[in-house]
Amino acid sequence: QARLLFPLMGLMRVALDLQTSSALFARIFEYLDLKPAITDAPAARAVPDGPELGRVEFDRVSFRYPDADSDSRPTLDEVSFTIEPGQFAAFVGPSGAGKTTVSYLVPRLYEATSGTVRFAGVDVRELRQDSLVGRIGIVSQETYLFHASIAENLRYAKPEASDAELEAAARAANIHETVASFPDGFDTVVGERGYRLSGGEKQRIAIARVLLKDPPVLVLDEATSALDTISERVVQAALDDAAKGRTTIAIAHRLTTVVSADVIFVVVAGRIVERGTHSELLALGGVYASLYREQADAALPAQG
Numbered sequence: 001q002a003r004l005l006f007p008l009m010g011l012m013r014v015a016l017d018l019q020t021s022s023a024l025f026a027r028i029f030e031y032l033d034l035k036p037a038i039t040d041a042p043a044a045r046a047v048p049d050g051p052e053l054g055r056v057e058f059d060r061v062s063f064r065y066p067d068a069d070s071d072s073r074p075t076l077d078e079v080s081f082t083i084e085p086g087q088f089a090a091f092v093g094p095s096g097a098g099k100t101t102v103s104y105l106v107p108r109l110y111e112a113t114s115g116t117v118r119f120a121g122v123d124v125r126e127l128r129q130d131s132l133v134g135r136i137g138i139v140s141q142e143t144y145l146f147h148a149s150i151a152e153n154l155r156y157a158k159p160e161a162s163d164a165e166l167e168a169a170a171r172a173a174n175i176h177e178t179v180a181s182f183p184d185g186f187d188t189v190v191g192e193r194g195y196r197l198s199g200g201e202k203q204r205i206a207i208a209r210v211l212l213k214d215p216p217v218l219v220l221d222e223a224t225s226a227l228d229t230i231s232e233r234v235v236q237a238a239l240d241d242a243a244k245g246r247t248t249i250a251i252a253h254r255l256t257t258v259v260s261a262d263v264i265f266v267v268v269a270g271r272i273v274e275r276g277t278h279s280e281l282l283a284l285g286g287v288y289a290s291l292y293r294e295q296a297d298a299a300l301p302a303q304g
């Protein structure tokens, strides 16, 4: 039955080969870990294992989307940072600042217009893309599920996973009980025309998928408001666990995510304007401090 997935993936690959840059396909290829239309260099190699695995660096990276006006401001403008293996890094800033775009350049879904993106110490252009993409897990705002069983959706991340592994991943992602309550358990068919999962349930399936994949680098593109408070808490607990022991790049909208980050990058109009820990940035009294105050005020009941 798992074979059913492959014709579907083939179709998507064809669509991707048309070089569409629509947001829809950008999202689909991030979920399915498909290769975008960037080809490997002849001497491209696998991501090296070793102490640098998990380091992510941007060195004066500028980027303009292929379909953007050539005289417009670049989406990313000379962005430089290093995230050390195992660190939790959060990107914050106003909508449209370029945070999600940063996360697209790490797995080389798009190529930097200038500057260098390095993964495990190596220029991503020198790495085989299958190897690169295989070491990055993405949990995003919109989770794409195949019209297939939950087990098949999970095994997409690890085809050889045993039932016990699926169950362990589902437990760690706080979705096991929910799945067990479905009429057909892990055989319940989801996705389009299938059993309808809530946003929070889909996200937890996505987290279980990432746990099965067990990548050294995790990208979390946080939902803004899709979840109610209870399922947000459940999802957050699962994400916190998933982030343990790996480099995590969080595109953060929630205060709770950033407060404990090892480093926070504040992005405004394609540039990193401030960087540091939560307390350092509060003390700085700049953009972060005012964003934080705004959100904290919004979260509190109005004072009489």
Ligand code: ATP
Pocket: 021, 022, 023, 026, 065, 066, 067, 068, 075, 093, 094, 095, 096, 097, 098, 099, 100, 101, 102, 251
């Ligand atoms: P948000 O917090 O709203 O998610 P963001 O900081 O993540 O915003 P990005 O999604 O990185 O911002 O978008 C940065 C800019 O690039 C925006 O102006 C956006 O319209 C533009 N952009 C995003 N995707 C594409 C695309 N595929 N083609 C052209 N422009 C794009």
